[in-house]
Amino acid sequence: MNLAGTWHIQSMALWDKDYFNMVVQAYITITPNGTGSFQFGLVSGMLDGSISGQGKQATLHFSWEGDDENDPTFGSGWCQLKDSDTLEGEIEFHFGDCSGFEAIRASE
Secondary structure, rough: OOOOOEEEEEEEEEOHHHHHHOOOEEEEEEEEOOEEEEEOEEEEEEEEEEEEEOOOEEEEEEEEEEEOOOEEOOOOOOOOEEEOOOEEEEEEEEOEEEEEEEEOOOOO
């Protein structure tokens, strides 16, 4: 099982689908080296992290920076495989909100 790829966010603890899918289908993309990008609602960012563990135990811990309604913002987070096609984790804003999320692997 591999964290790398594009994942479509299906649920978020703090926001509903109307918000997190308002601009694009909410997603997180992870490269094999632990970098990537995400967008949900009016928030987008670039990830910089490292993957620890292997297989189902693999976890990406990352920092991120980006924009929230065109205002610069940054934070941290983590994600790990729940099963081969489901990713779960949290995205945190520095001194702000923290939301859990669940995502499914995008079909190629």
